[in-house]
Amino acid sequence: METSAEMNGGLVVVIMGVAGAGKSTIGELLSKDLNCPFVDADDFHPDENKDKMRNGIPLSEDDRRPWLEKLHDSVAGYLASGRAAILACSALRRSYRLVLRSAADGINPPGNVIFVHLKGPQELFETRLAARHKEGKHFMPPSLLQSQLDLLEEEDDTDFESCFITVDASLRPDALVSQIKHELYTRHNL
Numbered sequence: 001m002e003t004s005a006e007m008n009g010g011l012v013v014v015i016m017g018v019a020g021a022g023k024s025t026i027g028e029l030l031s032k033d034l035n036c037p038f039v040d041a042d043d044f045h046p047d048e049n050k051d052k053m054r055n056g057i058p059l060s061e062d063d064r065r066p067w068l069e070k071l072h073d074s075v076a077g078y079l080a081s082g083r084a085a086i087l088a089c090s091a092l093r094r095s096y097r098l099v100l101r102s103a104a105d106g107i108n109p110p111g112n113v114i115f116v117h118l119k120g121p122q123e124l125f126e127t128r129l130a131a132r133h134k135e136g137k138h139f140m141p142p143s144l145l146q147s148q149l150d151l152l153e154e155e156d157d158t159d160f161e162s163c164f165i166t167v168d169a170s171l172r173p174d175a176l177v178s179q180i181k182h183e184l185y186t187r188h189n190l
Helices: 024-032 047-054 063-083 092-102 122-134 141-151 173-190
Strands: 011-016 038-039 082-088 113-119 166-167
Touching: 011 024, 011 092, 024 038, 024 047, 024 082, 024 122, 024 173, 047 063, 047 166, 063 092, 092 122, 113 173, 166 173
Parallel strands: 011 082, 011 113, 038 082, 113 166
Antiparallel strands: none
Protein backbone atom coordinates (compact mmCIF):
# COMPACT_ATOMS: atom_id res chain seq x y z
CA MET A 1 0.00 0.00 0.00
CA GLU A 2 1.38 3.39 -0.96
CA THR A 3 1.15 6.27 1.46
CA SER A 4 -0.22 9.45 -0.04
CA ALA A 5 3.26 10.91 0.55
CA GLU A 6 4.56 8.47 -2.05
CA MET A 7 1.80 9.36 -4.47
CA ASN A 8 2.49 13.10 -4.12
CA GLY A 9 6.29 12.91 -4.11
CA GLY A 10 8.90 12.02 -1.54
CA LEU A 11 8.60 12.72 2.15
CA VAL A 12 11.06 12.23 4.99
CA VAL A 13 9.78 12.56 8.54
CA VAL A 14 12.69 13.21 10.91
CA ILE A 15 11.99 12.00 14.45
CA MET A 16 14.36 14.18 16.48
CA GLY A 17 15.43 14.85 20.05
CA VAL A 18 18.12 14.13 22.58
CA ALA A 19 19.36 10.68 23.52
CA GLY A 20 16.68 8.72 25.34
CA ALA A 21 13.79 10.60 23.74
CA GLY A 22 12.57 7.45 21.96
CA LYS A 23 13.53 8.36 18.39
CA SER A 24 14.26 4.82 17.24
CA THR A 25 11.29 3.27 19.02
CA ILE A 26 8.81 5.83 17.68
CA GLY A 27 10.47 5.92 14.25
CA GLU A 28 10.23 2.16 13.82
CA LEU A 29 6.58 2.08 14.94
CA LEU A 30 5.65 4.99 12.68
CA SER A 31 7.42 3.46 9.69
CA LYS A 32 5.50 0.20 10.15
CA ASP A 33 2.24 2.10 10.51
CA LEU A 34 2.91 4.18 7.37
CA ASN A 35 4.41 1.25 5.46
CA CYS A 36 7.67 3.00 4.63
CA PRO A 37 11.37 2.43 5.43
CA PHE A 38 12.93 3.32 8.77
CA VAL A 39 16.41 4.84 8.77
CA ASP A 40 18.45 5.31 11.96
CA ALA A 41 21.02 8.12 11.86
CA ASP A 42 23.15 6.19 14.37
CA ASP A 43 23.94 3.74 11.56
CA PHE A 44 25.62 6.58 9.62
CA HIS A 45 28.17 7.37 12.35
CA PRO A 46 31.66 6.02 11.67
CA ASP A 47 33.12 3.71 14.31
CA GLU A 48 35.37 6.55 15.52
CA ASN A 49 32.32 8.64 16.44
CA LYS A 50 30.67 5.73 18.21
CA ASP A 51 33.88 5.03 20.14
CA LYS A 52 34.08 8.66 21.25
CA MET A 53 30.50 8.64 22.47
CA ARG A 54 30.90 5.23 24.11
CA ASN A 55 33.82 6.74 26.06
CA GLY A 56 31.78 9.77 27.13
CA ILE A 57 33.39 12.21 24.70
CA PRO A 58 30.94 14.59 22.99
CA LEU A 59 31.28 14.88 19.22
CA SER A 60 32.77 18.01 17.67
CA GLU A 61 31.34 19.82 14.68
CA ASP A 62 34.13 18.24 12.61
CA ASP A 63 33.01 14.80 13.81
CA ARG A 64 29.41 15.54 12.83
CA ARG A 65 30.03 17.08 9.40
CA PRO A 66 30.61 13.83 7.40
CA TRP A 67 27.72 12.19 9.29
CA LEU A 68 25.38 15.03 8.34
CA GLU A 69 26.53 14.89 4.72
CA LYS A 70 25.71 11.17 4.54
CA LEU A 71 22.30 11.81 6.11
CA HIS A 72 21.66 14.63 3.64
CA ASP A 73 22.43 12.29 0.75
CA SER A 74 20.15 9.58 2.16
CA VAL A 75 17.26 12.06 2.58
CA ALA A 76 17.86 13.39 -0.95
CA GLY A 77 17.72 9.83 -2.28
CA TYR A 78 14.30 9.20 -0.76
CA LEU A 79 12.96 12.54 -1.96
CA ALA A 80 14.33 12.10 -5.49
CA SER A 81 12.80 8.64 -5.76
CA GLY A 82 9.41 9.94 -4.63
CA ARG A 83 9.37 7.59 -1.64
CA ALA A 84 8.51 8.22 1.99
CA ALA A 85 10.86 7.33 4.87
CA ILE A 86 11.15 7.86 8.60
CA LEU A 87 14.55 9.03 9.89
CA ALA A 88 15.49 8.86 13.58
CA CYS A 89 18.08 11.60 14.06
CA SER A 90 19.02 13.84 16.97
CA ALA A 91 19.08 16.93 14.68
CA LEU A 92 19.86 18.98 17.77
CA ARG A 93 20.91 22.22 16.11
CA ARG A 94 18.95 24.33 13.69
CA SER A 95 21.94 24.25 11.32
CA TYR A 96 21.76 20.43 11.25
CA ARG A 97 18.05 20.59 10.43
CA LEU A 98 18.79 23.06 7.64
CA VAL A 99 21.30 20.59 6.16
CA LEU A 100 18.62 17.88 6.17
CA ARG A 101 15.98 20.26 4.77
CA SER A 102 18.35 21.31 1.98
CA ALA A 103 18.13 17.76 0.62
CA ALA A 104 14.79 18.85 -0.84
CA ASP A 105 16.34 21.74 -2.78
CA GLY A 106 15.73 21.28 -6.48
CA ILE A 107 13.87 18.00 -5.93
CA ASN A 108 10.57 18.73 -4.23
CA PRO A 109 9.09 21.64 -2.26
CA PRO A 110 11.01 22.04 1.02
CA GLY A 111 7.92 20.96 2.96
CA ASN A 112 8.76 17.37 2.11
CA VAL A 113 11.12 17.14 5.09
CA ILE A 114 9.13 17.34 8.32
CA PHE A 115 10.63 17.37 11.82
CA VAL A 116 8.93 15.81 14.83
CA HIS A 117 10.60 16.80 18.10
CA LEU A 118 10.16 14.31 20.94
CA LYS A 119 10.29 16.74 23.85
CA GLY A 120 10.24 15.81 27.51
CA PRO A 121 11.76 16.34 30.93
CA GLN A 122 15.44 15.65 31.50
CA GLU A 123 14.60 13.12 34.21
CA LEU A 124 12.69 10.98 31.69
CA PHE A 125 15.67 10.84 29.35
CA GLU A 126 18.08 10.13 32.22
CA THR A 127 15.95 7.18 33.35
CA ARG A 128 15.70 5.74 29.84
CA LEU A 129 19.41 6.17 29.14
CA ALA A 130 20.40 4.54 32.43
CA ALA A 131 18.15 1.54 31.68
CA ARG A 132 19.40 0.98 28.15
CA HIS A 133 23.03 1.58 29.13
CA LYS A 134 22.71 -1.00 31.92
CA GLU A 135 21.33 -3.47 29.38
CA GLY A 136 24.14 -2.65 26.92
CA LYS A 137 21.65 -1.69 24.22
CA HIS A 138 23.32 1.49 22.95
CA PHE A 139 26.73 3.14 22.69
CA MET A 140 25.53 6.50 24.10
CA PRO A 141 26.22 6.74 27.85
CA PRO A 142 23.93 8.72 30.17
CA SER A 143 26.85 11.08 30.90
CA LEU A 144 26.45 12.69 27.45
CA LEU A 145 22.82 13.71 27.94
CA GLN A 146 23.73 17.12 29.37
CA SER A 147 25.94 17.92 26.37
CA GLN A 148 23.01 17.09 24.08
CA LEU A 149 20.63 19.25 26.10
CA ASP A 150 23.16 22.08 25.89
CA LEU A 151 23.34 21.69 22.08
CA LEU A 152 19.59 21.45 21.54
CA GLU A 153 18.13 24.46 19.74
CA GLU A 154 14.38 24.20 20.04
CA GLU A 155 11.97 25.43 17.40
CA ASP A 156 8.29 26.05 17.63
CA ASP A 157 5.54 24.72 15.41
CA THR A 158 5.68 27.81 13.17
CA ASP A 159 9.34 27.35 12.25
CA PHE A 160 10.45 25.70 9.04
CA GLU A 161 7.30 26.83 7.25
CA SER A 162 5.11 24.75 9.59
CA CYS A 163 7.19 21.63 8.97
CA PHE A 164 7.99 21.25 12.65
CA ILE A 165 5.85 19.30 15.10
CA THR A 166 6.49 19.02 18.85
CA VAL A 167 5.11 16.07 20.81
CA ASP A 168 5.37 14.90 24.42
CA ALA A 169 8.00 12.14 24.63
CA SER A 170 6.55 10.90 27.92
CA LEU A 171 3.41 9.58 26.20
CA ARG A 172 3.05 5.85 25.50
CA PRO A 173 4.60 4.90 22.13
CA ASP A 174 1.22 4.01 20.57
CA ALA A 175 -0.24 7.36 21.68
CA LEU A 176 2.77 9.20 20.27
CA VAL A 177 2.48 7.46 16.91
CA SER A 178 -1.24 8.28 16.78
CA GLN A 179 -0.57 11.92 17.58
CA ILE A 180 2.20 12.18 14.97
CA LYS A 181 0.01 10.55 12.32
CA HIS A 182 -2.84 12.92 13.18
CA GLU A 183 -0.52 15.92 12.77
CA LEU A 184 0.87 14.59 9.49
CA TYR A 185 -2.58 13.92 8.04
CA THR A 186 -4.11 17.15 9.33
CA ARG A 187 -1.29 19.60 8.71
CA HIS A 188 0.43 17.98 5.76
CA ASN A 189 -2.38 16.22 3.89
CA LEU A 190 -0.82 12.78 3.86
